[in-house]
């Protein structure tokens with residue numbers, strides 16, 4: 001089912017999430033709901049804390065054209081990142097309609113457990129590298145606006161506080 005996405009500022013988006021112990025039916029349900037919620041938004045990634053679950057789980061599907069390639073990463077870790085950096089204009093489903101350039105390592109090697117409990121390892125480049133780093137940041141309570149200057153970050157936070165006030169009035 002589609003879950004509601006937390007909007008910044010929210011203390012739950014600043015917390016470091018707990019590792020997943022075992023793969024339970026609830027975890028499978030969560031992963032499915034996160035993918036459904038991501039596609040509905042639409043987005044190219046989503047981390048569990050964005051739907052209020054403080055667990056180290058993220059989903060991604062950065063394919064723009066071609067068949068969808070949904071990925072579920074459990075307890076993901078960056079085990080290598082390139083010296084080279086790349087800049088992407090990032091957005092965030094928890095910070096709607098705000099975009100800013102963020103510099104990150106252009107390539108990263110990531111290790112994670114998949115939904116079958118098998119360990120996986122893959123090198124990501126391009127938008128996939130940016131997206132997986134953006135999602136893993138979420139698991140560590142970090143948002144892309146944390147890479148911006150204080151004034152730009154404060155302006156975006158004020159806009160989100162206004163949006164939340166308006167949404168609260170609408171409810």
Ligand SMILES: O=C(O)C[C@@H](Cc1ccccc1)C(=O)SCC(=O)c1ccccc1
Pocket residue numbers: 042043044045046047088089090091092093094130131134135138
């Ligand atoms: O908040 C999130 O984690 C999702 C976020 C992921 C992300 C976007 C851009 C760069 C890095 C990470 C999004 O998906 S925002 C929406 C978005 O970028 C997009 C939506 C539809 C088509 C293509 C991109």
Ligand SMILES: [Zn+2]
Pocket residue numbers: 091092093094134138
């Ligand atoms: Zn985000």
